[in-house]
Amino acid sequence: MKLRSALWLFLNAIMIAKVKPINFPKSYTCQLSSSLTGLPFYTPRECCGPRWISYNKTSLEMALSSKLFGQHLASPIILKTVTRHMENPNSETPLVLSLHGLTGTGKSFVSRLIAESIYHNGMRSKFVHLFITTEHFPHKAHLETYKDQLKQWVKGNVSECPSSMFIFDEMDKMQTDLIDSIKPYLDYHGTIDGVSYGQAIFIFLSNSGGMEIAKKALDFWKTGRKREEINLMDLEKDLTLSVFNNEKNGLWRSSVISEKLVDFYVPFLPLEHKHLVQCGLAEMAARGMKPDQGVVERMAKEYSFFPDEERIFSNQGCKMVSKRLDFYL
Numbered sequence: 001m002k003l004r005s006a007l008w009l010f011l012n013a014i015m016i017a018k019v020k021p022i023n024f025p026k027s028y029t030c031q032l033s034s035s036l037t038g039l040p041f042y043t044p045r046e047c048c049g050p051r052w053i054s055y056n057k058t059s060l061e062m063a064l065s066s067k068l069f070g071q072h073l074a075s076p077i078i079l080k081t082v083t084r085h086m087e088n089p090n091s092e093t094p095l096v097l098s099l100h101g102l103t104g105t106g107k108s109f110v111s112r113l114i115a116e117s118i119y120h121n122g123m124r125s126k127f128v129h130l131f132i133t134t135e136h137f138p139h140k141a142h143l144e145t146y147k148d149q150l151k152q153w154v155k156g157n158v159s160e161c162p163s164s165m166f167i168f169d170e171m172d173k174m175q176t177d178l179i180d181s182i183k184p185y186l187d188y189h190g191t192i193d194g195v196s197y198g199q200a201i202f203i204f205l206s207n208s209g210g211m212e213i214a215k216k217a218l219d220f221w222k223t224g225r226k227r228e229e230i231n232l233m234d235l236e237k238d239l240t241l242s243v244f245n246n247e248k249n250g251l252w253r254s255s256v257i258s259e260k261l262v263d264f265y266v267p268f269l270p271l272e273h274k275h276l277v278q279c280g281l282a283e284m285a286a287r288g289m290k291p292d293q294g295v296v297e298r299m300a301k302e303y304s305f306f307p308d309e310e311r312i313f314s315n316q317g318c319k320m321v322s323k324r325l326d327f328y329l
């Protein structure tokens with residue numbers, strides 16, 4: 001335990017050192033990295049320029065339509081908002097999206113698809129920053145330190161590369177005040193201390209609101225309406241209220257919500273048996289195998305569904321498909 005704390009303090013020290021804003025002009029940073037290699041051949045090193053960061057709308061559109069199942073609401077919102085943001089070089093405020101839904105419905109998956117459509121290195125890009133509440137902000141008593149570090153980290157990284165992306169996972173486990181520490185960066189038009197946040201993207205992920213979304217999907221099912229008929233208006237109010245009023249959410253009563261700094265609340269619907277089958281078939285195809293409906297159907301039987309009586313929605317969404325499939329191959 002002591003060793004872990006020491007390691008954490010050490011990492012914090014590095015983090016604080018690392019977040020100091022870098023004052024080199026961007027182009028210089030890129031040239032420096034290649035000319036310093038001293039090698040007779042060019043060793044590419046990721047830098048903040050179009051070679052490494054360039055939005056590909058077609059690839060996002062294709063990925064959303066062919067790889068993401070059962071999310072007819074999330075898919076177009078993601079495509080539209082990301083495209084509008086990425087195609088506006090004069091954007092004054094960052095894009096702020098809050099993704100909500102039960103476990104395994106595709107929130108992290110979609111964040112990855114967004115990263116892959118913008119950054120050559122996808123989620124491995126040094127300009128994509130993933131914060132997981134239980135890993136990065138585990139101790140309640142350290143709230144003030146986390147606030148400081150988070151502010152510095154965001155500021156330092158955006159000053160190094162304006163097109164940075166920050167993903168905050170497990171918002172429902174985050175302490176309420178923490179996210180408010182970066183609020184000035186989300187709503188300010190212009191620059192703060194010479195740094196402009198207009199090109200950055202912030203994505204919040206959480207399970208809160210997931211039950212409300214599932215309840216709405218169940219209502220539609222019970223009344224014989226198609227899931228595809230659910231529209232944003234059906235969910236929006238329930239969703240924002242449940243997020244804002246949920247004490248267990250990092251956005252609870254947060255000024256990030258009350259001051260309307262989130263551009264879009266994106267609902268992820270619970271997945272049904274047929275989506276689970278689609279996930280299984282896609283997994284087989286991704287492994288270079290011939291998709292086999294029988295195998296995948298057997299795998300899907302292993303999943304539990306809710307509500308207990310009707311058994312419509314997968315309790316784990318498409319999570320663990322890859323591992324579970326192994327048993328049936």
Ligand SMILES: Nc1ncnc2c1ncn2[C@@H]1O[C@H](COP(=O)(O)OP(=O)(O)OP(=O)(O)O)[C@@H](O)[C@H]1O
Nearest residue numbers: 067068069102103104105106107108109279318319
């Ligand atoms: N709607 C979907 N369409 C296609 N694949 C999906 C979908 N949802 C989940 N998956 C698959 O299941 C895996 C796990 O999903 P993901 O990690 O995105 O869930 P999540 O919504 O982030 O869950 P959690 O709230 O537990 O973090 C993904 O990597 C992907 O392979």
Ligand SMILES: [Mg+2]
Nearest residue numbers: 107108169205
């Ligand atoms: Mg996730």
